[in-house]
Amino acid sequence: MAIDAREDTPADAQQGVKLNETANRGSPRLAARQSRDQILEAAAECFKENGFAATSIDDVAYSLGATKGMIYHHFRSKIDLFFAVYQRGMEINFEATEPETHSHAKPLERLARMSMAHSVALMAHQPFQRVLAQGVAMHQTGSTTAAQRDTLSTLIKTRDTYEELFRTAIEAAVADSGTELTNPSLASKSFLAVLNSTVFWYSPRRRNATAEQISIALDLVNYALRGLGLHLPEDAIDDWKKHL
Amino acid sequence: MAIDAREDTPADAQQGVKLNETANRGSPRLAARQSRDQILEAAAECFKENGFAATSIDDVAYSLGATKGMIYHHFRSKIDLFFAVYQRGMEINFEATEPETHSHAKPLERLARMSMAHSVALMAHQPFQRVLAQGVAMHQTGSTTAAQRDTLSTLIKTRDTYEELFRTAIEAAVADSGTELTNPSLASKSFLAVLNSTVFWYSPRRRNATAEQISIALDLVNYALRGLGLHLPEDAIDDWKKHL
DNA sequence: TTGACAACATACCGGGTAGTATGTTCCCTG
DNA sequence: CAGGGAACATACTACCCGGTATGTTGTCAA
Secondary structure (H helix, E strand, O other), rough: OOOOOOOOOHHOOOOOOOOOOOOOOOOOHHHHHHHHHHHHHHHHHHHHHOOOOOOHHHHHHHHOOHHHHHHHHOOOOHHHHHHHHHHHHHHHHOOOOOOOEEEEEEEEHHHHHHHHHHHHHHHHHHHHHHHHHHHHHHHHHHOOOOOHHHHHHHHHHHHHHHHHHHHHHHHHHHHHHHOOOOHHHHHHHHHHHHOHHHHHHHHOOOOOOOOHHHHHHHHHHHHHHHOOOOOOOOOHHHHHHHHO | OOOOOOOHHHHHHHOOOOOOOOOOOHHHHHHHHHHHHHHHHHHHHHHHHHHOOOOHHHHHHHHOOOOOHHHHHHOOOHHHHHHHHHHHHHHHHHHHHHHHHHHOOOOOOOOOHHHHHHHHHHOOOOOHHHHHHHHHHHHHOOOOHHHHHHHHHHHHHHHHHHHHHHHHHHHHEEEEEEOOOHHHHHHHHHHHHHHHHHHHHHOOOOOOOHHHHHHHHHHHHHHHHHHHOOOOOOHHHHHOOOOO
């Protein structure tokens, strides 16, 4: 009986689409998890659209066909909801990229694989990624209370360790190529700036845009690597092109 | 008598610093211009700190030691103020970069000079540049009324022509080098992404940070050019290093 | 001198929104 | 088959903030 749990298509999270009123009947814990996930996706979409400050809890609730009470049942405050979305965004990135760091491939190929994974994940989960960007901007400035600043700092540290993944991979690849970087910190910042640039202009064309995303990612990775003085071998490129 | 007009140091635009109460006595037009400029800088700072939506007119007024009435005397609405700041930011960029486009130097050097000018201006006027970024983000999403969307579109077009400056300079430099770009649009986007990346992490150390800024800009331009498959000649690099 | 106007400050209004307090409806356990 | 609690919805409040209406002061032109 626990399985009238709906397989929600993401498209279900649209404006005014009432949640199945007989839903959330199974294990309460499971139901809560699903609701929470739906809130996170809806919130990510809203935050992406209008930014944190300009998004009201009612906006998020309405996009779920639910009410404010529901959201405050799952999250203590608006900022808490934002933090949760941020965290989910980081989880997405880690799950996409971290496995590649354990690859036994050569440093250059490992870096390339990480970069491709990162870039594609970025385009595939745009709303969450824009929230990440907002969170970083938030951290540089004023997030009112001390408690908020604390949690935010914690979240940013997660991001820092994520960037650290690339930093070490970059240095390994450069060292392996026999060259050297004048300013490793700046280089890795620039490297990620290229990969992250899609956040500001990319929006998926249609369903199953993965081919398009891979193609873009390949170009970006190529550019970013050349900036470091590295070059992706032809066979590796062809390997990726098969996926499109 | 028109010159008790103060030479305002930027540091004067601090929280709670009352404007000289006997100021703005000279030509009313001149006084208005000064007030307007002060508002623009204060607003840029506030928008940079907390973002457009989270910044109140009272915030901006308070940072000037003035009141809401003063600001509404110079600007019709909050969004109008934002647009004015945006426009000022674009003016800054054009004044810095556009002269270099008329240079008779070789395409590569011209592109390099443009990029350096752009990058340094970006770091020297950070608050305005962050407002530019916000404006772009705003444009991608929802800016309520139709009139606002119109003016915003106009402003974005200014930005597009600015990017066009780089686009053509990039293609000229690449063509001159004998190579070719697989995807010119993506390449120029990546190129600017590198140069613009400072907006998200750079904050000036102390007074007269121009040396630091030039040094950073040089690294960024180097990276961005290599991404295109180009290389800045050593003597050009040395030329810039003299300025530091 | 006067009065018109620029350049503000003060006072106030109304809509929107974060957060809360309180129902209501199921489910699941004992 | 109670009744406790999870998972919401409804109703309400208090506050913030954009915008306006109005007051005040100095200046300049006639």
